[in-house]
Amino acid sequence: MGRTSKLLLSAAAAVLxxxxxxxxxxxxxxxxxxxxxxxxxxxxxxxxRAVQNIITKHKLVEQPIVVVNKGGGSGAEGYVYxxxxxxxxYKVIFGTSNAWQQPLxxxxxxxxxxxxxxxxxxxDEFLLxxxxxxxxxxxxxxxxxxASGEFKMxxxxxxxxxxxxTRMIEKAGKVKLTYIPFKSGAETAVQLAGGHLESHVxxxxxxxxxxxxxxxxxxxxxxxxxxxxxxxVTATEGWSDIPTCVEQGLDIKQYEQxxxxxxxxxxxxxxxAFYVDLMKKVQATPEWKDYIEKxxxxxxxxxGAEFDKFIKEDLEHVKQxxxxxxxxxx
Amino acid sequence: xxNLSELWHGFTIAVTVPHLALxxxxxxxxxxxxxxxxxxxxxxxxxxxxxTFGMQPVSAIILLSSMYWGALFGxxxxxxxxxxxxxxxxxxxxxxxxxxxxxxxxxTALATAFGSAxxxxxxxxxxxxxxxxxxxxxxxxFGPAEYFAVYFLAFASFVGMGGAAPVKTIVALAIGFAIAAxxxxxxxxxxxxxxxxxxxxxxxxxxxxxxGLFGIGELLVAVEEEFHARAVxxxxxxxxxxxxxxxxxxxxxxxxxxxxxxCWMGITPGGxxxxxxxxxxxxxxxxxxxxxFGTGEVEGxxxxxxxxxxxxxxxxxxxxxxxxPGSATAAVxxxxxxxxxxxxxxxxxxxxxxxxxxxxxxxxxxNIVAVALVLLTVPVFAALMRIPFVVIAPLxxxxxxxxxxxxxxxxxxxxxxxxxGIVGYLFKKLFYPLAPLVLAIVIGDKAxxxxxxxxxxxxxxxxxxxxxxxxxxxxxxxxxxLLLPLVLQLARLWRKPAAPAAETTAQEKVII
Numbered sequence: 001m002g003r004t005s006k007l008l009l010s011a012a013a014a015v016l017x018x019x020x021x022x023x024x025x026x027x028x029x030x031x032x033x034x035x036x037x038x039x040x041x042x043x044x045x046x047x048x049r050a051v052q053n054i055i056t057k058h059k060l061v062e063q064p065i066v067v068v069n070k071g072g073g074s075g076a077e078g079y080v081y082x083x084x085x086x087x088x089x090y091k092v093i094f095g096t097s098n099a100w101q102q103p104l105x106x107x108x109x110x111x112x113x114x115x116x117x118x119x120x121x122x123x124d125e126f127l128l129x130x131x132x133x134x135x136x137x138x139x140x141x142x143x144x145x146x147a148s149g150e151f152k153m154x155x156x157x158x159x160x161x162x163x164x165x166t167r168m169i170e171k172a173g174k175v176k177l178t179y180i181p182f183k184s185g186a187e188t189a190v191q192l193a194g195g196h197l198e199s200h201v202x203x204x205x206x207x208x209x210x211x212x213x214x215x216x217x218x219x220x221x222x223x224x225x226x227x228x229x230x231x232x233v234t235a236t237e238g239w240s241d242i243p244t245c246v247e248q249g250l251d252i253k254q255y256e257q258x259x260x261x262x263x264x265x266x267x268x269x270x271x272x273a274f275y276v277d278l279m280k281k282v283q284a285t286p287e288w289k290d291y292i293e294k295x296x297x298x299x300x301x302x303x304g305a306e307f308d309k310f311i312k313e314d315l316e317h318v319k320q321x322x323x324x325x326x327x328x329x330x
Numbered sequence: 331x332x333n334l335s336e337l338w339h340g341f342t343i344a345v346t347v348p349h350l351a352l353x354x355x356x357x358x359x360x361x362x363x364x365x366x367x368x369x370x371x372x373x374x375x376x377x378x379x380x381x382t383f384g385m386q387p388v389s390a391i392i393l394l395s396s397m398y399w400g401a402l403f404g405x406x407x408x409x410x411x412x413x414x415x416x417x418x419x420x421x422x423x424x425x426x427x428x429x430x431x432x433x434x435x436x437x438t439a440l441a442t443a444f445g446s447a448x449x450x451x452x453x454x455x456x457x458x459x460x461x462x463x464x465x466x467x468x469x470x471x472f473g474p475a476e477y478f479a480v481y482f483l484a485f486a487s488f489v490g491m492g493g494a495a496p497v498k499t500i501v502a503l504a505i506g507f508a509i510a511a512x513x514x515x516x517x518x519x520x521x522x523x524x525x526x527x528x529x530x531x532x533x534x535x536x537x538x539x540x541x542g543l544f545g546i547g548e549l550l551v552a553v554e555e556e557f558h559a560r561a562v563x564x565x566x567x568x569x570x571x572x573x574x575x576x577x578x579x580x581x582x583x584x585x586x587x588x589x590x591x592x593c594w595m596g597i598t599p600g601g602x603x604x605x606x607x608x609x610x611x612x613x614x615x616x617x618x619x620x621x622x623f624g625t626g627e628v629e630g631x632x633x634x635x636x637x638x639x640x641x642x643x644x645x646x647x648x649x650x651x652x653x654x655p656g657s658a659t660a661a662v663x664x665x666x667x668x669x670x671x672x673x674x675x676x677x678x679x680x681x682x683x684x685x686x687x688x689x690x691x692x693x694x695x696x697n698i699v700a701v702a703l704v705l706l707t708v709p710v711f712a713a714l715m716r717i718p719f720v721v722i723a724p725l726x727x728x729x730x731x732x733x734x735x736x737x738x739x740x741x742x743x744x745x746x747x748x749x750x751g752i753v754g755y756l757f758k759k760l761f762y763p764l765a766p767l768v769l770a771i772v773i774g775d776k777a778x779x780x781x782x783x784x785x786x787x788x789x790x791x792x793x794x795x796x797x798x799x800x801x802x803x804x805x806x807x808x809x810x811x812l813l814l815p816l817v818l819q820l821a822r823l824w825r826k827p828a829a830p831a832a833e834t835t836a837q838e839k840v841i842i
Contacts (some may be wrong), residue, residue, distance in 0.1 A: 046665055053380055069376075070738055072532025073514035073521070077738070080528050106514065107521045109528035152787060158519030180474070180786050181517050183779070186664075190652050195749070196473030196787075209675020282634065294671055 026270040030090060031064045037078030037095040039071040042184065043124065043205065043295070047259050048094040050291045051121075054282050061278065074157050076108040083114040084262040089271035092118070093262040098160060100244065100311055101318050105159040105327040112311065114265050118275045120258035120302040120310060121283065122292060124203040125227065127218040128245065131192055135323055139220045139248035142199070143173040153177040154188040154197040159327050163189075164221065165201050165255050167321050172251045185259050203257065204239065204296035220245040222255040230293070239296060257301070258310070276303050337459055340687030342502065344695050345390060352389060352535045353396040353692065355388065357700045360387050360400020361707065364416055365408060368751045370660040371401035371417065373736075379666050387670040388688040394666060395646070395692065398659050399451070399700040402642055406635065407711050411436060412726055414545040414733075418536050418772050419602035422610040424544060425765065426623060426630025433626050436712040437567045441705065442575035442628055443635045446585060448701040449578070450636035453589040454596060454643025455693045462647060465597050469648050472598055475794045476785035479804035480595070481777035485603040486812040488611035488769055498762045506770025509534050510778070517782045527742070534746065535737045541730040542747040545766055548756020551724055552719070573706050579634050584613055588633045593638025597648065602641040607769050609637030615814075650678055650686060 003270040025159060034052055036042035045067075052065045070078035075098050082093040093190065100112040138141045145151070153169075155162025161238055166179045179195065182188045185206035191197050193215035198208075201222075210216045212233055220243050227239040245252055261279060263272055282288055283301055292299045292300050322328050343349070363374030375394050382390035394410035405416040410427035423443060430439040445592050457465070471532055472480075485503075512523045513533030524530035578585065588609040613633035614623040623630045649660045653674065672682055679686055714722075734747035788794035796802045 011587075028528075042665070046668065048669065049380065049665075050669070053383060056380075067376075068739065072535075072738075074513060074519070076521075077529070077532035080531060106519050108531055158515070158517055158520065178786060178789075180783050181519070182783070183516055190470070191473060193652070194470035194473060209673035209677060212673065212677040212681075213675045295670065 026089070026268065026274050028061060028063045028090065028274070031066060032061065033091050034065055034067045035078045035081060035091055035093045036067060036069050037071060037093060037098075039069055041070070041205065044075070044094050044096060044259065045069060045071075046295065047122070047290075050278070050287070051094075052283050054285050054287045054291075055286065058281075058285060060182055060281050061280070064245050070112065074102065074160065075104075076102060076110065077108045079115070080108070082262060082264045083110045086114070087266040088264050089267045091264055091272075092275060095260050095262065095265070097258055097260065097314060099260055100315050101160065101164075102184065104315075104318060105322050105329060111264075116267050116272050117307050117311070118261040118263055118272060118303065119279050120260050120300060120307055121279060121300040122259045122295075123300050124205075124257040124259065125296075125298065126161075126201050126203060126222045126255050126257065127197060127207075127242065128169075128220050128222070128250070129192060129202055129207055129216050129218050130199050131195060131216055134198070136219070137242075139245050139250040142219055143175055143250065146173070146175040146177065146198070151175070151177050152180055152196075152197040154180050154182055154200040155193050156183065156185045156188060157169040157181055157327075159322070161257055162201055164318055164321050165252075166321070167325055168252050168255070169201075169250065171324075182236050189216065205294075207232065208296065208330035218242050219271075220248050220250060222252050224254050228298075230296075236255075256298070258300070259297075279303075331573070333459055333462070336683065337691060339683075340689075340691030341695075343688035344392065346690040348701070349389060349392050349692065350695070353696045353699045354703070356393045356396025357400035357696065357703050359733030360397035360402075360700075361404040361407075361704060363397070364401035364404020364406075366710075371398050371405070371420045372662055375662045375666075376400055379662065379669075382666065383669060387667075387672055387682075388685050390666065390670060391663070391685070391689050392692045392696070394663055396696045396700065398642075398663075399696050400704070402639060402660075403444060403447060403700055403704040407440065408445065408729075409442060410439045410631075411711060411714055412545065412722075413548045414726065414729060415540050416537075417735075418540070419606050419642065420634075421540060421544075421603070421768050421772075422606040422634035423631060423638070425634075426625070426627050428548075429624065430626030430628075430631065431715060433629045436715045437570045437600075437708055438574045438628075439626075439631060440708045440711060441571045442578070442631050442703050442707070444701055445575045445578050446588075446632040446636040447639040448697060449585055450589050450592050450639035450641075451697045453689065453694075454593055454640040455697070457593050457597075457644055458647050458690055458693070462651065465644075465647055465651075468597055469652055471800055474780045475797065476598070476801050476804065478777060478780035478784055479795065479801050479808065480598055480600045481604065481773055481780060483804055483808040483811070484595075484600060484608045484773065485769065485777070486808040487608045487615075488765065489731070495761075499766050502757070502762050502764070502767040503770045506767040507774045507778070509539065509771050515773075516779050517786070529740065529742050532738070534608060534771065536772055537737050538734045538743045538747045539750050540768060541733050542750025542752075542795065543754035543757070543768065545726055546728040546748060546751025547758060547764075549723060550751060551754040553723070553757050556691070566708075567709060567712070571705055575705075577628070578632070581629055584617065584629045584632050585636055587616075588613065588636035589640045592637035592765065593644045595637070596641035596644030600641075602638045603772050604769075605641035606612060606634035606638040607630075607765070609633045610765075623731050623736045643697075646689075646693075649790060650674055652687075656659060 034048045036045040036048040048067050052067050055061055055065060070081050071230045075095055078093055078095065079099060082091060085091045102108055104109045130136060130142060136145055153166050155166060163179050166177055170177055182245045186203045189202055189210050192200050193210055207216060222245050226244060227242065229240045230238055232238040263275060360374065374397055378394060378397060382393060405420045406423050407416040409420040410431050411425045413424050413428040415421040415424055427439045429444060513531055515522050521531055590611045592605045595601060610633050613629055614620045617629050619627055645660055649664055664674050672678065672685060730747060731744055734743045737743055754764065784794050795805050
């Protein structure tokens with residue numbers, strides 16, 4: 001006995017300490033279901049499939065993963081399914097902020113508290129878009145024109161993120177807009193291109209092709225600072241050339257759409273930790289960077305207390321807007 | 331003529347050994363998912379999508395679109411043989427396809443369907459080739475009011491010429507609209523008609539409704555009436571396949587009219603389902619044998635199939651040039667485009683010429699491959715009709731249950747499907763028409779959305795439906811189709827005042 005044995009002992013302890021959590025940590029034993037709360041082809045569905053693809057490619061999980069679309073009822077179908085699967089760690093739900101926004105304004109049979117939050121993985125930006133040949137060059141011009149005329153603003157779904165932002169613009173710009181809800185951002189973009197609307201607030205990926213094709217252009221971005229430098233989209237401009245809305249006199253500092261990941265309620269902390277860790281690993285891959293860049297989103301990773309804080313803040317804000325509009329159901 | 335040289339360039343991309351092999355694989359997989367219950371083209375394509383991430387975009391889209399063609403063809407097989415439409419757009423094919431197959435002519439029914447489908451697809455591709463740029467502009471003119479007008483036209487063309495009593499048609503329509511309203515409403519965002527069942531927030535899926543209404547409903551009637559399928563000769567009838575194809579040119583008027591309707595509905599994004607219903611309705615009105623429709627009439631198969639495929643093909647155009655998917659499958663493919671790093675939109679035709687023209691060329695070749703392969707399978711599928719009813723009946727139940735469950739892995743859907751089976755049975759027994767019910771379930775909510783969006787835009791004034799030439803023409807055409815039977819009836823009454831009495835007695839006799 002002496003120094004060597006002491007060293008051995010401590011080494012053994014260190015090894016044990018290192019392996020213990022791994023031994024007790026939860027590992028999936030059967031196939032995992034990724035539930036996209038949107039139809040095939042939308043942003044949420046793309047995220048679920050991109051994550052599935054990355055996990056399979058890098059063999060991050062032993063078990064196979066299947067993606068299921070439950071996009072009925074603006075995503076409510078998927079969340080209700082998650083609520084009904086309480087305690088089942090083999091269902092991962094992919095959604096947006098509508099997990100906490102939808103229950104506020106609509107009598108759906110779930111609330112975000114029925115689910116276990118895992119992470120917010122990416123943020124989609126919002127921009128103010130107008131038709132290519134519209135006379136206004138800045139958000140200020142747009143507001144001036146909107147004050148005198150009857151402007152139609154399109155968006156995806158009713159009382160959801162797009163309409164909340166529209167009401168915020170009304171308030172900040174002291175104008176009145178007629179909001180027309182469509183099924184998706186893609187549909188809205190086409191309506192603007194055809195001149196049936198004056199504006200919409202699509203995410204970058206929803207109108208990228210239209211911008212390049214010269215049917216519509218962004219006036220400003222609802223973000224505290226300009227978007228990151230990237231390749232040019234049109235001959236002369238890229239995302240980083242778009243001014244922020246605050247710069248142009250439309251005082252809305254920040255409005256973003258988080259892409260969120262959830263487990264059903266009543267899962268163990270071990271099981272939740274496994275997925276948090278898994279999503280972190282996904283985010284470290286080059287394929288993830290590629291996905292973020294192609295869809296023009298902002299890379300973020302919120303989990304635990306940070307994610308909770310984000311939800312609470314967003315909830316308060318939406319509650320205020322919804323309350324002013326008389327949308328609250330309870 | 332610039333387009334022609336581009337197309338030629340496209341052919342040099344599409345007609346290579348690896349791409350032809352991909353087409354064969356895609357078509358075969360497509361036929362499989364089309365025939366298998368509840369899978370269908372959108373699911374099949376999304377299952378295959380992850381496999382394409384490592385491929386060249388052209389190869390990937392060739393594989394996926396070939397699968398789409400295969401699935402469109404495969405979907406007609408179950409509609410004709412078992413009265414189970416796998417896709418919304420093949421519902422109208424069951425109206426005459428199934429009676430013909432039951433009548434002992436499954437080979438004729440299948441070959442006619444495939445032949446006219448191929449013709450429709452061909453017209454669709456030709457349209458895309460020559461009018462791509464012009465067509466893209468037409469679609470832009472469609473705002474909510476124009477959308478509503480197109481849906482209205484589809485309803486009117488079908489309803490106005492219905493064979494059933496007008497009141498029964500209206501009842502069936504109203505039930506369909508109510509079912510379409512279940513779930514979340516796009517315009518107000520509120521939950522409607524879920525009747526305390528939380529899961530109903532997703533709405534009623536079309537496949538669930540149709541499997542019950544047609545598959546189970548028909549089965550219940552057949553069991554009650556002691557189903558006897560006519561003996562089908564045991565020879566494999568190769569000759570009949572070619573004979574049926576050879577007879578197609580005799581119906582050239584129906585073919586051309588249906589292709590025109592299909593292309594029109596595919597470009598103005600009315601979609602293949604509305605196109606096939608509309609085409610069937612108009613054919614019944616204008617065909618000389620219109621009164622025989624529903625009993626296994628050749629033109630009753632030609633019209634919906636041609637329009638369905640013409641629309642399905644031309645629906646790919648709005649997807650490429652505008653980024654609006656014309657169908658569910660196109661929506662999945664569009665997701666694929668983004669993942670491959672392409673952005674659907676007006677610039678695609680400028681930036682990605684190889685991709686676009688490679689795809690268009692592959693549509694010519696892929697459809698030829700698909701129709702050749704699918705015609706080879708006709709005798710095999712037709713042989714299924716020789717299996718005794720005692721074996722087939724449980725199989726149909728299994729197909730419907732599995733199909734309903736696999737829509738979204740939900741038992742509620744299976745229960746609803748069986749419920750729809752009973753509704754289908756009651757409709758048949760009481761002589762209520764199923765077609766308006768299905769049409770309202772499929773496009774009822776879209777028509778409602780479009781109408782309410784228009785009302786938001788015009789602040790509640792109906793004048794928006796007469797605001798420009800396009801929408802006025804559509805609405806007037808719809809009203810004309812709706813009122814035509816009534817006007818004809820009145821004219822007949824006015825000309826022959828004595829006729830009504832005789833007609834009533836004739837009708838009474840039928841009812842008795």
